[in-house]
Amino acid sequence: MINELLYGAISAPLTTYSVLKIIGSDSAEYLQRQFTNDLSKISDREAQLSCRLDRSGRIYSFFYVGKHNGDFYIIIENALCENTISELNKFIIMEDVEVLVTESNATVVVGPSVEDNISEVHFKTKWADQDAFIIIDPKEVQYPEIDKETYRFAILSTAWPELGLTLNGDELVNETSLNKLAVDYKKGCFLGQETASKIESRRGAAKYPVLLESAKESKFIDNSIKKVWGSFSYENKYYTLASVSRDLQVEGKKLKSDDIELTVRNIPLVSSDKTQKAEDLFHKAIEEFHKKEEESALKLLDLAIQLDPGYADAYESKGAILGQLDRFKDAIEAMDELLKVDKNSVMAHTNKSLFYMKIGEIEKAEDEKSLATVASFQKLGEEAQVKKKIAEEEEKKAAELARRESMFKQVIEMDDRDAIANYGMADILFHRHEYDEAYKHLKIVLEENKKYSTAYALLGKSCEKIGKIDEALDVYKKGIEVASAQGDMMPANEMQSRLNQLSV
Structure with missing residues (x-):
């Protein structure tokens, strides 16, 4: 369910x-x-x-x-x-x-x-x-009506507020999902606002719920785990909802427990975004198709289309699968639906031509072949317009970078150890692919300010680009420690992601 x-x-x-x-x-x-x-x-x-x-x-x-x-x-x-x-x-x-x-x-x-x-x-x-x-x-x-297993999944996978299941009801609001779901710090005064606002504007809550993912059930016990709320399984993996200390609130962070590896996942486990869900279903459908489970794949594609009626790839894949099953009339209908969301789809006309040929309607097949040629020229025209717009945006970006560079250079001329100006220069140089020069500026930044979270992230990426992989690993580890301690979760999550990829 x-x-x-x-x-x-x-x-x-x-x-x-x-x-x-x-x-x-x-x-x-x-x-x-x-x-x-x-x-x-x-x-x-x-x-x-x-x-x-x-x-x-x-x-x-x-x-x-x-x-x-x-x-x-x-x-x-x-x-x-x-x-x-x-x-x-x-x-x-x-x-x-x-x-x-x-x-x-x-x-x-x-x-x-x-x-x-x-x-x-x-x-x-x-x-x-x-x-x-x-x-x-x-x-x-x-x-x-929802069953007990699904209800438990719904609440635990999102840390949705429910007494006894995801919170006790006497916590600081900052320590629960209610902080994001039920508090507006801009609305004006309410009882308890002063304390909650201070916590929110500083480093955030000392503990907060995350999901611990593992390949099998695990009873993880550690001082960093403040409270275990409950567990569930989903797609052949096990998840435990736990309130953890700030240093563990990093997406993708790896933990060990009795030789079981756990991975920190932020809540919610599954995105509620319909477009993202449709994409997930599409990939599952392709997996089913490769396993020769065509009917299962078609059902998943129909679900994806239901969630995102403009999902062109789903219509195209549906038509292709129907064609392989010799359901040519249904396949033609799928291509017609594709043309409603992408009127210049070359593949829609090409596939329709093929399907009409299969059922012996040669004249219609030739018409669709001609329409495919016209659509391909229209696509080329659209691509040219897109390339022109991209070039214009690149020119604007280059002008903005030049303006910022001039400003940072002026500051550095007055104080060559200024952390903000050196970070700004490093950011510009990184985007220009001048990674060695960016590296030099970032080393200055961290010599001057060892708590500059985003500088660790950019330094790690610069190290990767110039082949200093071991140094990148050390930088990311230190950066995650610094960023999570300060509640800077965006750079912490980014660095953890890079660290995981380098550690494979």
Whole structure:
């Protein structure tokens, strides 16, 4: 059922949740002051995750807040409901706000194929990092109900906030996925903001959830592992969701446990982007085709097209497979669909010509052959336009590099040890493929500032280019240590990726 979650649509009754309704002319302004997320960013029939924090930035409660016809709904876990109602009522003084406890129940329908044809009160939102709708008192749900294994995968693979499964409910908000999902640091004041903002603007949380990937089950015990939440398997690999110290929050970092190698994976495990999912399905389809599993490949390609109706390669591959199965009329239809998304597709006309020839329609085959020739000339014209635009962009980039170079040179003339100016020069020289000169400037940068994370990344790449592979390895190792300690996760992740590739 995991495929239905990732590529189709399923339902999940929120049986351990309560539904509150907030009414009154002051409700929007009042709730905006109480919660961590920005209510002004949701439209009617939309919902967002939000939190109530204590003064020290720790989680007091978390929930969905939805807007419907001017009223607000809070969908909250039962265990957090009573205290949250009490907390909300405590601060209502003169405001026209009333918190109502309803008898309603809620169900979430989730997945890229979910359609917005819902008649009941509902909210568009995200659940387990997937597009979703929360329905209040659904009369009938058209999607299959999620099973326990898939539910566990959905929550753990995304570290989606759920009491007892991915958080305890008393952590600093920065230490949980709620920090990214339910907090808007630009919205204005809310309780606990001062502490949470300080942590966020400095080095980030000292611990945060990641996934530990392994080829077989492992009970990894280390001081850097602050909390293990749970495990699951996916595509013949095992994953453990764990809160880890800052130095382990690096995508691709390798760990050892009882002779088992673990690899750090950032959450979510599977991208929710429909285009990326369609590409993943396309590659799986090609693998199935090479295994002579043509029908399986066709199903995967249909799923890819459903997720990304403009995916030209999927239509072309579908037509080619159908042609190999001698289903020529179906193959021609696939090529017609390809032409709808790429009117100048040479392969569509070429394949149609071949397929018409196979079924004996010679005249149509010749017409398609002529159209393929026309399309090829049109493609050449388009490619010429693209090349011209690329050349223009390169000219603009060169002019900008020259401007920056002049500025950095002026600074270096005044102070040849200036770290920022030397890094700027190194960056320019690297992009001009002058790697030896970039290397010299970067050595100066790190002599002056040993915590310059991005300089380690650029120095490592410069070492690779000039053949100093051993030095590159040392630079990346040191750079990852420095960057992760400071919470600079982008250069840390980049260096870990390079280190992994060099270590193969």
